[in-house]
Amino acid sequence: MLAYAAKRLGVALLVALTVSLITFSMIYMSGDPAIAIAGEGARAEDVEAIRKFYGFDRPIAVQYLDWLAGALKGDLGRSYTLRQPVAGVILARLPVTMILGASAMTFALVLAIPLGVVAAVRPNSMVDRFALALAVVGQAMPSFWFALTLILWLGVHWRVLPITGSGSWQNFVMPAVALGYYVTPAVMRLTRAGVLEVLSSDYIRTARAKGLRPMTVLFKHALRNAIIPVVALAAVQFGFMLGGSIVIETIFQINGLGYLAWESIQRKDLPTMQAIVLVLSVIYVGLTLAADLLNAFLDPRLRVA
């Protein structure tokens, strides 16, 4: 198990490093950062002065190695535009994104697991069809459109929820629903499939034969086993939510990590972009690693592979 964990950790670190290298290169390929910082209407002399001032005139490899050396020492650099150490900015924004991710995941799990269980207990029933429809709509509907629909009804017409900001819990209701709904189908279908499979297994038949109450069989014996892959999926999806909340954070003007990433990309704020990608990829890789290890712990056959 230890060797397996070490191997997975090594792969995870390599992934994080590769991601940072690719990001660095892509940022340069997408345009000159000096022009972005100088802004619209700036003249050539201004752009040249900025290029020199920030050291963009040095070879890209030198700039990357400089950044990497700093990052390894825990110094993520200083934001060109926010004029603050990047680590501090990220620490300030990360909790907002975590709250959004956690609320969205809670919404997704609270909606998806009961629906998945009911759909499995009564396959091909109206509830199952409803769950299927919900899953299809959830997968097909773009999150920005769903978000705007929520704003239109809950924010503009009924005015029951604030549209933008992150100052109170009410600010998180619409974003959490919009973000969580996208994850709901995968969790629900996996719960349904898992419960369906477990319900037809021998030990469930035995449990029923012993005369246990249907609810006890379902929740104590079936769901406990069926939920294991859902936990692993939820861990990975949580990572996806943290990294993929850019659209939702932008629409609802939530000042989290996703929104910061968007701002930084627009302004070609290299240190901030690099740091965000690093932090998010480490979180994502960490969650995937945790899911791998959890699965390996539960299923010894995986450790051999």
Place this chain on the structure above:
Amino acid sequence: MKRRNHLYPAVAGLIAALSIAAAPVEAGKNTDTLVWATDRDNPIADPYYLNTRELVVIGHEVWDTLVIIDPKTADIKPLLATKWAWVGPTVLEMELRKDVKFHSGKVLDADDVVYTLNHASNKENAIANYALLAWIKNAEKVDEGKVRINLDRPFPPALAYLAGLGFIMQKGHYDNAPLRPDGKKDFGAVKPNGTGPYKITEVKPGESILMERNPLYFKDGFKGDPKISKILFRTIKDGNTRTAELMTGAIDWLWDVPKDQAERMEANPAIVVENAKTLRVAYLQFDATGQSGQKFFADKRVRQAVAHAIDREAITKNLVGPASQVIHAACHPDQFACSEDVQKYAYDPAKAKALLKEAGFADGFAFDIYAYREREFTEAVIGDLVKVGLRPRLNYVQYTAFTENVHKGRTPIAHGTWGSNSVPDVSAIAAHFFSQGPDDLTKDPEVARLIGEADSLTDPDKRKAAWHTVLSRIAAEAYWVPLFTYAKYYAYSKDLDFTPTADEIPQFFAAKWK
């Protein structure tokens, strides 16, 4: 069933709780706070160190310039300076008001002006718009209330540039700027301190900037007494979200509203929608030297064919807005010395086809066109070009990529826009694009020479005549296809008494509640 009976009050209670929580909105007449929003994030609040339109707007609320342009007449009016005189072609002397105080309480004097202008015109200090003040050689104190500005060359529009961007800082403002890790000073991080009608009381980097009325603001100045207690700038990236916030009263003022949304908002009695002209113009710029590798536009007849092919009236009327107008010269008609009395290219597809045939392109040709702003405008241009047999390939990119491609000479046609940094003088646009700089795709030495001559003349009439020669040559050679002036849609609360201005610098200091 009992359970179900309890469900409705619970849901109603939840909705009520949410409503109460969502109700307080810090915007509008009731809180005497004007909230305006755009999509740009402004992580700092120093207009010298971040080049955004928002900070130019905020700059004029929080700081004062020596002189100011009256947006109604485009005349230069006194602000911090009471009077001024050209002592020689390169020496400008200005006398200062004596009753002006910074937000810190310090009285403004010549030392502050000298400090600011010497800081801004020093290339080492890397202000964001250095080139716009680079004509300043240095500034010196004559006495407590008088400064002398020395220019490194005759520069007639100097006062217009000072009015647009010469925000006066307190002496020593940048001296104690925090250091960056590389040991250089981070000037943009200094706490704002101006003399303007509003003072900045809170900056949430990238989120909002809060300004409060300055009780020490001098009386009887051009800007008058500020009427509204607080002005809050917010960044809201998404256009639909901004509109939704305006409709719910969470913000009071928007601009750059798309035409279709503006027309829908006109039906809302709580919102005033206005279309007002701006100094920004749209143009097509040709690669007249063939450096992009697509050499079609090195032929004047092809350039003229493109100019004849585009129905600018239709684009202006149907897409831009009623305050927009078609232009024929490489400048905005409101700018000093801009003359529309140049060769005009009427919409004439038959003539365009004939010119293409004459140039040997009877079957048209395929080429790349680059654009970064309103995609629908570029698509309309493309539609017209297709009608005369041309086959444009659209490269719709971010502004940074657009500029980079122009600078590297990769753009056979660039569909750009230019706001002239709100300077109402022809040199702010035509000199920028035709003086052999990186934005000059024409590289015509004769045009550059003529511009050099025109911009060295201080006599207004001679200057106008010289610029007319420049603009006539640009039009005759069809180096540019000037398209139209931009018109902006503003949308704001009906409670707000506000007048848009063409310089794209909304004067919130003059706004009040009805």
